[in-house]
Amino acid sequence: MSYAHRQGIAKLGHIHLVTPDLDKSLWFWSEIVGLEEIARSENEVYLRAYGEWEHHSLVLSKGEQARVDHVAWRTERSEDVDAYQRLLEEQGISCQVVRPGDELGQGRALRFQVPHAGHTYELYFDIEKPQAPPETRSTMKNMPHKAWRKGISPVRIDHVNLQTTHQTVSQGIQFHLDMLGFRLREHIRLQGPGTIYAWMSVTPLVHDVALGVVFEPPADPVPARLHHVAYWLDSWQDVLRANDILAEHNIKIDLGPGRHGISRAFFTYVRDPGSGHRLEIFSGSYLIFDPDWQSIEWTEEDYIDGLIWWGEQRPINQMGSMALTTPA
Amino acid sequence: MSYAHRQGIAKLGHIHLVTPDLDKSLWFWSEIVGLEEIARSENEVYLRAYGEWEHHSLVLSKGEQARVDHVAWRTERSEDVDAYQRLLEEQGISCQVVRPGDELGQGRALRFQVPHAGHTYELYFDIEKPQAPPETRSTMKNMPHKAWRKGISPVRIDHVNLQTTHQTVSQGIQFHLDMLGFRLREHIRLQGPGTIYAWMSVTPLVHDVALGVVFEPPADPVPARLHHVAYWLDSWQDVLRANDILAEHNIKIDLGPGRHGISRAFFTYVRDPGSGHRLEIFSGSYLIFDPDWQSIEWTEEDYIDGLIWWGEQRPINQMGSMALTTPA
Amino acid sequence: MSYAHRQGIAKLGHIHLVTPDLDKSLWFWSEIVGLEEIARSENEVYLRAYGEWEHHSLVLSKGEQARVDHVAWRTERSEDVDAYQRLLEEQGISCQVVRPGDELGQGRALRFQVPHAGHTYELYFDIEKPQAPPETRSTMKNMPHKAWRKGISPVRIDHVNLQTTHQTVSQGIQFHLDMLGFRLREHIRLQGPGTIYAWMSVTPLVHDVALGVVFEPPADPVPARLHHVAYWLDSWQDVLRANDILAEHNIKIDLGPGRHGISRAFFTYVRDPGSGHRLEIFSGSYLIFDPDWQSIEWTEEDYIDGLIWWGEQRPINQMGSMALTTPA
Amino acid sequence: MSYAHRQGIAKLGHIHLVTPDLDKSLWFWSEIVGLEEIARSENEVYLRAYGEWEHHSLVLSKGEQARVDHVAWRTERSEDVDAYQRLLEEQGISCQVVRPGDELGQGRALRFQVPHAGHTYELYFDIEKPQAPPETRSTMKNMPHKAWRKGISPVRIDHVNLQTTHQTVSQGIQFHLDMLGFRLREHIRLQGPGTIYAWMSVTPLVHDVALGVVFEPPADPVPARLHHVAYWLDSWQDVLRANDILAEHNIKIDLGPGRHGISRAFFTYVRDPGSGHRLEIFSGSYLIFDPDWQSIEWTEEDYIDGLIWWGEQRPINQMGSMALTTPA
Known part of the structure; x- marks a missing residue:
């Protein structure tokens, strides 16, 4: 297949998180993290960070238990959504079409489950880029919302870190590399199990997505797990300020x-107190600009040093993932 | 021409600066900026920042007057160097082949002058990635040299900002967009003259290169000018620490x-005291990940606010460019 | 006079600023700077920073034109207020007694004008230290309010920088050293005029107060001027974040x-848009801990380097003082 | 006793640490921490931080095992050294006179052991303030050495944290408050044992010295222990940079x-690899400026939250002290 016709993923778009306590989760993401609320539907709240132009990078909705509804990737071109549908269905992967407007601000999209790993991915291209209302609009033309308006105030979503089982991780990683066009940037390879964790990207970021094994085998047999979603801040000091803000609101820092x-x-890790x-x-x-990156x-x-160069050395099995995506 | 066959530029590679006072320039870039010296030839010193794997991001050599020898871009693939040669020569642009080893650590490369603007560009793919010697090697596997070993200690080269005349700027920008595959990220467009400054990139950086008009018409008619080369630091505080270091060595801060x-x-701007x-x-x-960026x-x-959002507001014509590339 | 009986000043307490546009000034100090409002009387609003225990470090009130009502200093002991009254009246300086409660939260205090320089000083010891309301109270026991609740969010007031004329500056400085117990920490001494600026403190800070000459002779003959009041932030990065916040609200940065x-x-300097x-x-x-500091x-x-080591070099006469204290 | 005649301590001066591996300790304090070497005698190396005027804030000497030789405090006045001698001897505390020059750069001084707690304290006033040699001298007149010359590059010594036994801690604290003029700033008071840890200062710092119980009863019955000595940096980011530097030299971060x-x-804690x-x-x-601080x-x-507000929560008994002062 020539590169000319090859569909591609441009970037991580958003994550849709289901929470059993929407009010508390909304307080966390809006007041403490400081995301801007862009829209609400009956069931969902749509948010984005101050430096983001797309309609949303986070969707919150209420559900019986915490789970990830889906992780969404923006394609390079509008026609790539259809191209991916053909490609995936050729591989026997069933796709669900999301109609324009089913997700507010978004056009036609595609959902499918990552084979073996089981996470629900969405592919879309058409997305609204609503201007911020005057009272929160940045005075800087190349920035949508005012910086530092409230809470931790990150600039943008950065990546998702997903987990699955030892049995499925290898095939899950390979799917990202072969079918979705991700490049392998860093990985943990152990004798015996082989590659158990992979940091992969379609951008020069070290990872748009990481996929690895659940550190501690959970009682729950669901294979598709979210370790974390990451939001980006410009300076290390801003991460320290975030720790102050979390401590001032009695939100326990995870790591x-x-x-x-x-x-x-x-880094600092923290859990949404409404959902975990x-x-x-x-x-x-x-950033990796080299086309021949090994x-x-x-x-x-x-x-172990790779996981934590310095800072808190938590026994690794205490950093288990908690939130799940639906297993179909 | 289909994208499948299109040659591409992956990243900014290095800049070769000629200085009339090599000792002073080397002191500045090595001791004050803190770049690592990788190799020396009879006439050149090759340096890189602590986070860079390629053989060099800066070459210094001695010459009668300060000028830019060339700016080098790494292609996506090895065969792109030849593809660019064909493409450029089709356009009537004469190319000079640089033999492997003519530049230490580098394979076959191509040099040509940007039409109208006149800057000398080099295209290469093959480049050595020498391991740092044990005493300066980072303990972190994904980082070549130890961080913070000396001076300001930037992580990597970021971009070059080039200038030319009002007569040639438009064609110079267009050449980057049409022939070299750069995308336009931000620009200044004035009524009458039109686009006078363009920030362009092949990566998600806002600019790998900026090209604009010389703020203050210089007496010298040479059109091809360097406004600055930029090196990247992780945190804003690191830029402030750089100001301390410059002030401690009586190096005047430019802006x-x-x-x-x-x-x-x-930002902080400063001039190499050996060359200007x-x-x-x-x-x-x-970072711009959107494929449909406007x-x-x-x-x-x-x-004016675009140039300086906050911080020192120097009258713009006092920030003129100084260093020149050879006009053939 | 032995040190045993000598009255002393412990610290800078607060400044009372009069503004022609109280709403705009209150917006600036409360929403942009991020001070906490503690109390209001008919004419005054009392504010403090998140790390301050005393009732207020800033009082705002409405008046026809911007001026400084007074600068208040806390004495070492309650009885020092009376001791100072005796001392000052012995020197022929007339004192005005401020009754408990005249200033909200404050006990008996004393006001007088600094001889020659003309600034109105207040001396007090008894001051309430109200607990923050639960919703703004810090979770950290040794900090009154939550950090980073809004705006720039400084920790505490730091110092005042006052100006007067060339004719009066020498006597004004001497009064601080001889009568008020300040120590000289840094000073500018020119041939001819002698000492034209003095940084003085009763604490280990380099200055609780600076007193110097007006850089640019104002048309207005009033000698007693405020150059600025300073609030403290923990990290340099926090000052940069403040610049972002100011720029996001179209508040011009002064220097x-x-x-x-x-x-x-x-530093960064900015003017209250309601008052100047x-x-x-x-x-x-x-910090200066040495008892024999020269x-x-x-x-x-x-x-000139002393004024600005690095950063914007504004011609010094453009940094003139603007706000005045009442000349009696 | 009236305040007029009362001797006083002005500040923490220095600490003299004995190390079994002087070369490694010197490498750590000079190259990694970045202190400047000021002088050497046959047995001692004298160092200070870039912002310090006194001859030394750290003395290193070689000994069979790691111990603290003494902690030195500068008095308010020269005559206070003698006044303290009289006062201490009246209390039955034996004093040892240190002759001028016995410690390089230092005049007549006094040594004694803190009753019960057993730490060796030195009191001095006369101390040289040598100018830095031209090559390391700061370009800023109010700063002795160039900032950021090497390693972590702290500005100055800040405090010492000492430990003793549950049996002696109460009397040790009381001695500091009653005899040495320290004020109590923060303390841990448990039911039963009473005050087990006290943060005390003669300056507005929260502590020039902390004295508390050894967290984990050591096998060794020596009561007088050093938990740590602290050096100060201007910005939180500088502490993070220090973590990078430590990690780049394989020096394990303690907490x-x-x-x-x-x-x-x-904070970040780290141990001198030569001595522990x-x-x-x-x-x-x-800073505490309030004269009526409770x-x-x-x-x-x-x-527990008091010890660590956020960041690594190490079980407290894993943070035991290691280095000892001589028990007479």
Whole structure:
């Protein structure tokens, strides 16, 4: 297949999180994290960060239990959505069409489950880019909303970190590389199990998505899990300020602050108190522009340092994932 | 021409600066800026930042007067170098082949002058990625050299900002967009002269290169000028620390600290005291992942704010470019 | 006079600013700067920063024109207020007693004009330290209000910078040193005029107060002027974030960001848009614990660098003071 | 005793640490921490931070095992050294006179052991303030050495944190308050044992010294222990940069980064690899100017949050002290 006709993914678009306590989750994401509410439907609230032009990077809706409804990726071109449908269905992957407006601000889209891993992905291209209302609009022309209006105030969504089982992780990673066009940037490879964690991107970010094994086997047999969604801040100091804000609101910090080896990110993790979904407050990291990048391989000898270069060294099985996507 | 066969540029590679005082320039870039020296030939010194894998992002050599020898771009694929040669020669642009090893660590490359604007560009793909010697090697596997070893200690080269005349700027910009595959990210467009400054990239950076008019018409008729080369730091605080370091060594700060509107970068400008070439110490800014990005247009009404959002407001004609590339 | 019986000043307490546009000034200090409103009387609004225990560090009231009502200093002991009254009246300085409650939250106090310089000073000891209401109270026991609740969010008031004429500055400085117990920390001494600016403190801060000459002789013959009041932030990055916030609200930055030589402070200056009173957003600087400190003397040769070590170099006469205290 | 005649302590001066591996300790404090070497005698190396005027804030000497030789306090006046000698000897505390020059750069001084707690204190007033050599001298007149010359580059010593036994802590604290003029700023008071930890100062810092119980009863019966010595940095980001530097040199971080509740400091702890003596890399915190400050009391209910507001929550008994002072 020539590159000329190949459909492509341009970027991470948004994540739709289901929460059993929508009020508390909304308080967390809107007042504490500081995202801007863009729209509401009967069941959903649509939010974005101050530096984002697309209609939403986060959708919250109420449900009986915390789960990830879907993770959405924007394609390179409008016609790529259809091209992906053909490609996926050729592979025997069933696709569900999302009609324009089913998700507010969004055009026709496609949903399917990542084979084996089981996470629900959405592909879309057409999306509204609503202007911010005058009272929250930035005075800077290239920025949608005013910076620092409330809470932690991240600039944009950065990546999702997903988990699955030891049995399915290898095929899940391969699907991202072969079918979706992600490139492998860093990975943990152990003798025996092989590659158990992969950081992959379609952009120069070290990862738009990470996929790895659940650190601690959960009682629940559902394979498709979210470890965290990450939002980006410009400076490390802004991550420290976020810790102050969380502590001032009695929101327990999950892990951090600290610096990852893998991805070289400066981080703090915290869970949405309404749902348990985990947020990574994220700065630093690095960009990969090299077309011939060789994925950094971490092994038994160094992957612990890879996970945490400095900062809190929590036993790794205490960082288990909690929130689930629907298994079909 | 289908995208399938189209040659592409992946990233900014390096800049070769000629200086009349190599010792002073080397002191500046090595001790004050903190770049690592990788190799020396009879006439050149090759340096890179602590987060860079390629052999060099800066070449310094001695010459009678300060000038830019060339700006080098890495192609997407090895065969793109030849493809560009064919393409350029079809356009009547004469190309000079650089043999492997003519530039240390680099394979076969191509040089040509940007039509009208006159800057010398180099295209290459093959480049060595030498491991750092043990004593300066980072303990972090995904980072070549130890961070913070000396001086300001930036992570990597970020972009070049080039200038030319009012007569040639429009064609110079168009060449980048049409022939080299750059996308327009932000621009200043004035009534009458039209687009006088363009920020363009092949990556999600707001600019790998900016090309605009010389603010103050220089006495010298040479059209091809360098306004600055930029190196990146992770946090805004690191830029402030750079100001301390410059002040401690009696190196006059050219402009800053401040924040650009255009590119949203936090900056400080300083000149290499050996050559007058200008360095932008740079953090912040933003990434563009949207495939349908519409360039942000700045006009008579707002481009002054676009140049400086806050921080020192120097009359714009005092920020003239100084260093030249050879006009053939 | 032995030190045993000597009255003393412990710290800067508050400043009372009169503004012709109370609504706009209140918006600036409460929403943009982020001070907490503690109380209101018919004519005054009382505010404090999130890290302050005393009832107020800023009083705003409405008046026909911008002026400083008074600068208040807390004494070491309750009885020092009376001791100062005796001392000042012995020197022929007339004192006005402020009754408990005349200023909300404050006990008996004393007002007088600094001889020659003419600024109105208040001395008090008894002051309420009201607990913050539950919704703004910090979760940290040693901090009154939640950090980062709104706006720039400084921790505390730091100092005042006052100006007077060339004719009166020397006697004004001497009064602080001899009568009020301030120590000289840094000063500018020029041949001819002698000491034209003094940074003085009763604490280890480089200055609780600076007193110097008006840079540009104002048309108005009133000698007693305020150059600025300063509020403190923990990290330099917080000052940069303040610049963003100001720019997002179209509040012109007066000067900065930059670093003073004198006091080694990292600063940004901005004026209350309701009154023109100038605020210094301030971090860095240093502490003087040495009992035998020799004041740092700046002269013709270096005082310009002393004023601005790096950052915007505004011609000094453009940084004139604007707001006045009443000349009795 | 009237205040007029009362001797006083002005500030923490220095700490003398004995190390079994002087070369490694010197590498740590000079190259990694970045202190400037001022002088050497046969047995000692004298160092200070870039913002310090006194001859030394750290003395390193070689010994069989790691211990604290002494902690030195500068008095308010030269005659206070003698006054303290009289006072202490009246209390039955034996004093040892240190002759001028016995410690390089220092005049006549006094050494004694804190009753019960057993730490060796030195009192001095006369101390040289050598100018930095031209090559390391700051270009800023009020700063001795160039900032950021090497390593972490703190500005100055901040405080010492000492530990003793449950049996002696109460009397040790009381001695500081009654005899040495320290004021109580924050403390942990548990039912039963009473006050087990006290943060005390003669300056507006929250603590020049903390004295508390050893968290984990050591096998060794020596009561006088050092938990850590702290050096100050201007911005929180500088503490994060310090973590990078430590990690780049394979120096294990002991605890952090995190923020204390008590003292509100942003910290990272690390041990000198040559001796095990612990250093706190320290920014943030707050200043107490109030003459009527009431010590913040932490109890069973909140002292854990007091120790760590956010950041790594290490079980408290894993933070035991290691280095000892001589027990007579």
